[in-house]
Amino acid sequence: MCGIIGYIGNKPAMPILIESLKKLEYRGYDSAGITVADDSELQTYKTAGRISNLESVLPEAITGTIGIGHTRWATHGVPSTDNSHPHLSGDVAVVHNGIIENYLQLREQLEADGYKFLSDTDTETIAHLLHSNLYGGVDGNEKTTDLLSALRRTIQQLEGSYAVATVCGSEPDVMVAVRKDSPLVVGLGDGEFYASSDVTAFLNHTKDVVFIDDMELVRITPQRIDYFNMDGNPIKKDITTIEWDIESAEKAGYEHFMLKEIHEQATSIQDTFSGKIFEFGGAVELKELNLTREDIRNIHRLEIVACGTSWNAGLLGKYLFERLAGIHTDVSTSSEFRYGDPVMKNDVLTIAITQSGETADTLAAIRSSKSYGCNSIAITNVVGSTITRETNNVIYTRSGPEIGVAATKTFTAQLIILYLLALHFGRANGHIRADNAKDLLVALKRIPGQIQKILNHQEHIRECAIQFAQSHDYFFIGRHLNYPIALESALKLKEISYIHAEGYAAGELKHGPLALIDVNTPVVAIATKGNTYDKILSNIKEVKARDAMVIAVADEDDTEIEKYVDIVLRVPPTHELLSPILSAVALQLLAYYTALERGCSIDKPRNLAKSVTVE
Ligand code: F6R
Secondary structure: OOOEEEEEEEEEHHHHHHHHHHHHHHHHHEEEEEEEEEEEEEEEEEEOOOOOHHHHHOOOOOOOOOEEEEEEEEOOOOOOOOOOEEEEEOOEEEEEEEEEHHHHHHHHHHHOOOOOOOOOHHHHHHHHHHHHHHHHHOOOOOOOOHHHHHHHHHHOOEEEEEEEEEEEOOOOEEEEEEEEEOOOEEEEOOEEEEEEEOOHHHOOOOOOEEEEEOOEEEEEEOOEEHHHHHOOOOEOOOOOOOOOHHHHHOOOOOOOHHHHHHHHHHHHHHHHOOOOOOOOHHHEEEOOOOOOOHHHHHEEEEEEEEEEHHHHHHHHHHHHHHHHHOOOEEEEEEEEEOOOOOOOOOOOEEEEOOOOOOOOHHHHHHHHHHHHOEEEEEOOOOOHHHHHHHHHHHEEOOOOOOOOOOOOHHHHHHHHHHHHHHHHHHHHHHOOOHHHHHHHHHHHHHHHHHHHHHOOOOHHHHHHHOOOOOOEOOOOEEOHHHHHHHHHHHHHHHHHHHHHHEEEEEEHHHHHHHOOOOOOOOOEEEEEOOOOOHHHHHHHHHOOOOOOOOEEEEEEEOHEEEEEHOOEEOOOOOHHHHHHHHHHHHHHHHHHHHHOOOOOOOOOOOOOOOOOOOO
């Protein structure tokens, strides 16, 4: 998984490419490189490590106004200068995000044709193949076709996923790009164009964008831009105006994107539900759904597919759909679902939850569900992302860009959409009465203010994080609705602080993991008021009896809990069904401050990337 950028216009390309790559670093950051075309001469600089490493090897200025750049997250070959993109073949330069599955076979054939490989990557095959299609072979000097046609021919030989941007010395004022199963978006500026994996790369230059679909090519010169299908025929594309501004993609004074994004939840959640809630009638309006009341009544089962944090949101969704809409719900990790033998009929509605909209396993799962004739809904944050083209219905979480690798505001927004969807279904099929729906919606509208209250009193959470920051293991326990939050909070802590953490359904502790509990194992118990409150108190007593230090997340007005635990993290009381949102925010802060105390790379944790576009 990587980020690509291409620039073509009237300004020096190098500083623009570097600026864009910094915005794309969340997609991969183990190596980076650029190629700038200066007339027919291509100048390439690349290096392992972060963009700052690349900057240190760049000359003061390069005059070319056309170029491509790349920031990498290694899949084939270790992070190194040779494996960094752009990859070159003669005067052809290529950047690529995705995976070429038949690269070994292509490599053998290209080596037999005399091409020399300098890297271990799959991408280098694209460069040589493109060169071969453009010049007729390794020794060809004269073009046999143009760059666009050569790229079109090249991708017919590729299997896998790709967003590719390319420039070549023999067409120095042209850039060509193409996509299949990896994101590609074009920015239309004033006398200049951009092509990238993500709009954030060029948002401070233009907000007018065109999302490129699978198997579409784009040919750009400083004067014009043209779109083509795989047959080489011109096609028309719609321009979308992005509403995010670049400030919302930057840190706004916070030390880390993650902290900024945790704070944004007080407002981003409001954006998520705005225009959808009519609390006095107990109604939820989801205009984006193409489902009639009849369709909803005919849903026999829901199948949720998702990965990681989005899967944790889906697990909470199961409880909500079953409680509020009486619809049996299964939740599968996409990577398991895609290779399983699910029993699916066309009365199953599949819900794919993916903040990025690009997670390869979730895309594969939704395609598999489609093959059974199932209707589908995507819940995603990224407008125009691939999942939105793979499902019959799309609900956007409207959280704005999330740059921190650890999902925070997109998680709580996914939860909000799941509450709304469950209520919508429950009202449509008559499972929930209007007055009960109304109570929940009134409480939901108060959640942003209650999040703000948690944020205003975060000092206590920070102190708690510091106290246990050197622990080797952590347990998070919860029951029923709080179980998915225990899982999510453990995931959050481990991914950014590198402390081993386990999330457990509290009733399961006695079936094995209790053996691990001792004085050095902090246990976080999510103990907000609800119908399992007494049960979690019993579980707290179980771990206290093994000398564990217990941190409880509990309601502000709970005076009972402090008798049994060492530390209480308070959250405002709310409707029982909604308390998981508030607990999640408090525990995001616990994870953040723990990682901060340990000096970890919070926004870019080791081995992880924001958008997992490979299997
Ligand atoms: C953890 C995290 C990941 C993602 C997972 C799925 O903080 O962000 O676990 O949730 O990679 O990503 P999406 O939601 O983009 O499909």
